[in-house]
Amino acid sequence: MHKLLEDAPGKTLLLLGNEAIARGAIEAGVACGATYPGTPSSEISLNLFQISRETDLYFEYSTNEKVALEVAAAAANCGVRTLCIMKHVGVNVAADALMTLAYVGIKGGLVIVSADDPYMFSSQNEQDNRYYGKLSGLCILEPSTLQEAKEMTVAAFDLSEKLGQPVILRTTTRINHSTAAITLGPISPRQAGGGFEKNPFMLVTVPAVSRKLHTRLLERIEKAVALAEQSPYNFVQGQGPLGIVTNGVSFNYVADAVNDLKLNGRVSILRLGFTNPAPKNLIASFLAGKERVLVAEEGEPFMEEMVKVAAQEKGFALPIAGKGKELFSHEGEFDPALVRRVIAAYFSVLYQEPEKLELSDLPPIPARPPNLCAGCPHRASFAIIKKAAKGKEVMFPTDIGCYTLGLLPPLNAADFLICMGSSSGTAGGFARFSGKQVISFIGDSTFFHSGIPGLVNAIYNNHDFTLVILDNGTTAMTGHQPHPGVDMEALGFGGYNRIDIEKVIRGLGVENIAVIEPLKVKKSIKAVEELFQKPGVKVVLSKELCPLYARSLGKASNRVFAVSDKCKNHRICVDELGCPAMYIQDGRVKINPGQCTGCAVCAQVCPENAILPAK
């Protein structure tokens, strides 16, 4: 049995934040889940996917976040409790569905997890998704601890059903990827079956219907305000004339700082966990009689604005601050020392910062950026494309996945990236205006996610570029989740269909296609060189399994390579490929047999044929 299914209320388990959220959904009797994977949310989905294999929970990896939310919206409109999981930028993809789903509402509880990523540990921006609550009119719940993350997930389902609206559970990386002891609660039985009652004049959003629905949404927001005012997730801790309003993990740093600075009895903390819509009366009563108030929140001044509005409406003139010079930044994540320092400065508390080590005499340490794994077929694909395009002035729009690491030397094969799917869309614009030959890279999962519309557009508008689809048979970056092109039978999962990327491309009418096996370097270079001669939209489909994934399928080879005495030390292998299995010892190139996967790409670029299978 999956560990999150254990029916043992009161038992304590060490859980990752994402496991705690998945457990909360189980305790709430979740019967449907849908997602597109994205760090830091992915383990919520992984656990629910595993659980779906042994229960009647329905869980799917959808093609993208918009589709996931649409599936979720339908399930919830059939009365089924549903969890829809995505990273913060995924909500942008789902936003079209989200905004009008807020009008239409739901019958079974629908909780949308938005996993935000302050500091961008693994994201392209650090947008603050609390504003989606304001934009859509939906409630936002934000946990500070992992225990609370589990409990809020349960409460979010109840709140969703009480209001007839989806609820957004907003987390940050330090909730998703922290670990703590979690006390389990009782599991509500799952109501897996659903049904749909027709009511087109409330569910089909033509203008006349939507006008009614908007009125109803505003009434529901009023009801939500009353619930936020009374919510146990909005509470005051401590007392004193100095006030701090805080949320999420910042609350933990504030609580520690108040202890460390010995401010107990002087500082009162308003912790907001139900942050949208604003509990204005609660905030106003907190402000009454305070000397000054600090708002401690990562990201944008979301609560700071609501606190200032509440103060203005009551005519309070006390100083209120959060973001600003010497205070908190919009950028990055907080840490305990930063919060301690800002609290001390804002409230003029005497505070001696702990002495830092003097480290100016440390030698420079070579950087250790993430790198494509040893044997990664993307490395071979980049080498092939660059060799075939030699002498041409080329630019490389890229996309989101492991292959974004093609950015780094020595591959240097990434010139532009804004979002999932942007490789195929931007390539058309660059083909028209960059004055360079355009070669764009996209992975298989990203192609299904949002790469197809850009390719359709390019064919229709007759753009001239090459799209390289790096098909490694899995969603590698986020931990090998399946996607519509994956062989689910090989994973032991029945009941799925598989979509063949080559057939999709041919079906769209692309005539100039090179299907290559990137570990066959010379043959691939020739095929790509020929393709580059053709006009219009061209596609290279580069097919080779991710070696980590191949290993998990039991398909990895045992062969390893070694550098023989024939080596003339050109170092083309090291300089062009940058494979982490290669290193220099005593001025000679060596291959670490523990890392080599036997892909033989280095052997094929060596002009002396000096790299041979190890005996």
Add this chain to the structure above:
Amino acid sequence: MQVVRLIIVAVGGQGNLLAAKVLGEAALFAGVPVNMSEIHGMAQRGGVVESAIIFGNAASSIISDGEADILVGFEPAETLRALNRAHADTWVISSTSPLPPFTAALGKGVYPKIEDMLALMAKKTAKVIAFDALELARQANNPLAVNMVLVGALAATGKLPFGPEAVKKAIETTTKEKFVPANLKAFELGFGAAS
């Protein structure tokens, strides 16, 4: 209970997250409050993986620069790189077995000499325990058990708010069954090296 802040740094693939999990489970067995956080993401892709573990009554799950009481490094250059997380009273435990980053192979930077790195650590912190954890892991018949060797060394310092028995119990319940004997052996060898 006094708060103890521990940072573990390692190269992706060295088993940092499993080491952290073992220590978290050990704290749970011993009834010690624990909050941990880790950075995943690109970890599998050869970057640096960092775990923060806070034992005792603190609400935070991360550790600010200069505030780690113990720093454990699975690779000497990474231990040195993380020295900004330590303070003058910090105890440092490091493997001496190097894993030079591929940037060094590309000629973008020189990997510092191990004895120089250890001397710098010793100069700036209260105590340095350094040994070849890879060699001890090999002696335990599992070269992947570098993490358990270093957990053993950590348990020997007496700096953790629980004893070695809780850690051994956590190794038995948390690591894969077929690796438990080698992991316990690795733990013992690390414990011995630091005692």
